[in-house]
Amino acid sequence: MIATPESLGVEGSVVAAVQWLKLAVEAVGACIIGLGVLIAGGQFVWALLRRQSANFNAIRLMLARYLAVALEFQLGADVLSTAIAPGWExxxxxxxxxxxxxxxxxxxxxxxxxxxxxxxxxxxxAQASGEG
Known part of the structure; x- marks a missing residue:
């Protein structure tokens, strides 16, 4: 639950700011995943329509890069969460x-x-076989 500005004291304001920042970082990570899926999905459909199965590995690699970047943002949000975590659990x-x-x-x-x-x-x- 995100704290409201009506929270008492400086600590409440800091907690609220960190919660909003965490939410923003998570949203950026989710958007990166969505963008990667859209781009990879589009390239996948395009490759299917052109009947080019050789492109599938390149598409997987490109999607993996988006996922890796998104995971970094999600991990950053987790780090922010630990700063305001209420207890050991x-x-x-x-x-x-x-x-x-x-x-x-x-x-x-x-x-x-x-x-x-x-x-x-x-x-x-491929280059070696093309030259020979």
């Missing part, structure tokens, strides 16, 4: 969420590196 929940998001981001980055390396190898192989 809330901090433990936020910590668990942060660990899960960090792990997701870590494995997503590994997959993106592998996908980029695979794309690079395919391009090199």
């Amino acid at each position: 809330e901090i433990v929940k936020l910590g668990a969420i942060a660990v899960i998001r960090t792990a997701l981001n870590y494995f997503l980055s590994i997959e993106m590196k592998e996908e980029s390396a695979s794309e690079h190898e395919e391009k090199v192989a």
Whole structure:
């Protein structure tokens, strides 16, 4: 629940400001995910219409980049939440969420590196076979 300006004292104002900032950061993360899904979905449909299955890996990699950036924003919102967490139970929940998001981001980055390396190898192989 977001605090209102009528909260008493400076602490109440700080809590309210952090809650609004957290909400804004979460919204930015959600918008990034939405934008990535729209772009990837459009490219996917376009590739299907043109019958180009080779583009699917590039589409996955592009969507993964959007997801990774969005996860960073969501993790930032989690950090803000810990600043105003009322008790240990809330901090433990936020910590668990942060660990899960960090792990997701870590494995997503590994997959993106592998996908980029695979794309690079395919391009090199295609260029080598075209030259020979």
